[in-house]
Amino acid sequence: MAGLLSWRRDRSGSLFERIQKQEDGIIRRSSSGSLLASIKKNLNQVLNSHQGGSQSAPMLGVLDLNDATSSSSDFRQSIERIVRACIIDYEPRINWVEVKAGQADEQDPLALNFHILAHVGFDDVNDMIEFNIHLDKHQRYHLS
Numbered sequence: 001m002a003g004l005l006s007w008r009r010d011r012s013g014s015l016f017e018r019i020q021k022q023e024d025g026i027i028r029r030s031s032s033g034s035l036l037a038s039i040k041k042n043l044n045q046v047l048n049s050h051q052g053g054s055q056s057a058p059m060l061g062v063l064d065l066n067d068a069t070s071s072s073s074d075f076r077q078s079i080e081r082i083v084r085a086c087i088i089d090y091e092p093r094i095n096w097v098e099v100k101a102g103q104a105d106e107q108d109p110l111a112l113n114f115h116i117l118a119h120v121g122f123d124d125v126n127d128m129i130e131f132n133i134h135l136d137k138h139q140r141y142h143l144s
Contacts, residue, residue: 036129039093039120040143046090047083047133047141062086062141076101076112083114083133083141093122102132110137 049061062082084099102113112135120127134142 035093035120035122035125036131039091039129040131043087043091044141044143046086047143060090079112079135080114083116087116087118093120093125094118095121108137111135 046060047062051061051063052058054060080099080101084097087094087097087099096119098117100115100117102115105111105113114133114135116131116133118129120129132144134144136142
C-alpha cells in the first residue's frame, strides 16, 4: 500500500515502466518523445496479448481474429473496432482514438495496415499523436 501512496500522476510511463525505474533508482519526468515511445510499447504488448491469457484481466488483449470476424461481413471494419476497443480500454493515457484500415497489399494479402490518430490527455500533455500498426500473417501487431 505504501507504493500507492508515493505514486504521482505526473509520471508519463506505464505502470510497469514506473515500477522498473523505481527499482532501478531512476525516477524522472518523461519528454513527449519518450511518452509516445512508452504508449507504443504498451500498445504493442497489449495488442499482441490474447484474451483469456491473463488471470487477473481476462479481457486484456485482442480477441482471436477467427472468432471476431466469423460473423462479420466486413473483415477490416471488424478489426478496426477490435483494435480501437483494445486501445481505449488498456491505454489510459489515450482518451480518444480513430483507427482506419489501410489499402490491401497485393504482395501480401494477409497483412493489414492501420493508421491510428489518438488524443493523449495526460496531466500537462494534451496532444494528438499518429502512428501505424501493421498486422502480419501470423496475427502479430507491429507499431511504427
